[in-house]
Amino acid sequence: MAGLVVALVALAAVSLTVGTYDVSLPEMGRVLWDWLTGSSTAHDKATVVLLTIRAPRILLAALVGAALAASGAAYQGMFRNPMVSPDILGVSNGAAVGAALALLLGLPSLVVHGLSFVCGLGAVLLVMAVARAVGKGGNTLTVMILAGVVMSSTFSALLSLVKYVADPDDALPQITYWLMGSFARSGNDVNVLVLAAILVVGGGALLLMRWRINALSFGEEEARTLGVDVKRTRTVVVLAATLLTSATVCLCGTIGWVGLIIPHIVRLVVGPNYRALLPVSLLGGACFMLLVDDVARIIVPGELPVGVLTALIGAPLFIYMLVKGRKEWL
Numbered sequence: 001m002a003g004l005v006v007a008l009v010a011l012a013a014v015s016l017t018v019g020t021y022d023v024s025l026p027e028m029g030r031v032l033w034d035w036l037t038g039s040s041t042a043h044d045k046a047t048v049v050l051l052t053i054r055a056p057r058i059l060l061a062a063l064v065g066a067a068l069a070a071s072g073a074a075y076q077g078m079f080r081n082p083m084v085s086p087d088i089l090g091v092s093n094g095a096a097v098g099a100a101l102a103l104l105l106g107l108p109s110l111v112v113h114g115l116s117f118v119c120g121l122g123a124v125l126l127v128m129a130v131a132r133a134v135g136k137g138g139n140t141l142t143v144m145i146l147a148g149v150v151m152s153s154t155f156s157a158l159l160s161l162v163k164y165v166a167d168p169d170d171a172l173p174q175i176t177y178w179l180m181g182s183f184a185r186s187g188n189d190v191n192v193l194v195l196a197a198i199l200v201v202g203g204g205a206l207l208l209m210r211w212r213i214n215a216l217s218f219g220e221e222e223a224r225t226l227g228v229d230v231k232r233t234r235t236v237v238v239l240a241a242t243l244l245t246s247a248t249v250c251l252c253g254t255i256g257w258v259g260l261i262i263p264h265i266v267r268l269v270v271g272p273n274y275r276a277l278l279p280v281s282l283l284g285g286a287c288f289m290l291l292v293d294d295v296a297r298i299i300v301p302g303e304l305p306v307g308v309l310t311a312l313i314g315a316p317l318f319i320y321m322l323v324k325g326r327k328e329w330l
Contacts, residue, residue: 008287127148199247
């Protein structure tokens with residue numbers, strides 16, 4: 001745990017020096033010292049680049065990675081399946097449709113974020129309602145997964161429809177770029193504060209539920225034997241994880257694989273106990289996202305969308321782990 005904290009701080013420091021404007025470590029130290037002592041000036045170019053542009057982006061990237069990894073770990077424990085990702089219940093596709101509609105109508109960025117968040121959260125609430133209505137007396141988890149698949153397919157079709165009718169010279173490029181996932185336009189102080197507050201609420205709820213998630217991972221009957229209210233615990237876990245995922249998607253677009261591979265790797269290292277797995281996943285997700293964002297900013301002359309890079313890294317890595325047979329679970 002301490003090693004990950006040190007790694008996170010080191011990666012954040014390195015990330016401050018990465019970009020088209022070269023900033024040396026001594027110059028970065030000077031800017032940070034001036035900021036801490038209150039003697040920094042807004043007219044200094046290095047100060048503007050580091051504190052106004054890069055620092056909010058770095059903080060947002062770390063928060064996004066932590067939120068996605070935590071929600072993925074929570075879903076994997078609740079569904080008792082290490083192959084589950086945070087968007088299994090349709091939150092990503094729902095949020096994507098909301099954002100695409102707002103971009104199609106030319107609405108302000110605040111409305112784009114808001115409608116995306118509402119649609120993502122609404123998709124999961126609808127899945128939960130269907131599971132509760134259909135799954136009475138049966139396997140609610142199975143019904144929930146099936147409802148999530150149906151909901152994801154429905155929103156995917158709606159997204160295709162929106163892209164089809166969008167203006168190819170105006171709205172369509174904006175929708176396509178947003179779907180790739182990026183921090184280029186979302187790294188500002190307001191988004192950092194919003195996501196930090198959501199992470200405190202959603203992540204804090206999951207951390208408080210760690211022992212209950214441990215109990216659920218053994219099965220519903222075993223959890224009830226241990227005194228866990230299965231229905232309430234499942235609802236809280238789903239809502240908290242969905243809150244985190246929907247917030248990241250609405251602010252930064254679709255960034256896949258983080259919530260799948262990071263908890264999976266962490267489980268191989270620390271084991272399936274959520275007392276350690278969840279906080280380590282938080283830190284591991286933050287470190288991974290900072291590293292990916294650094295690579296995205298230097299791998300091409302412009303900037304590669306982060307969502308594209310996570311898919312390019314995540315898919316082969318996950319296939320490798322499957323081929324090697326290292327699927328250690330309970």
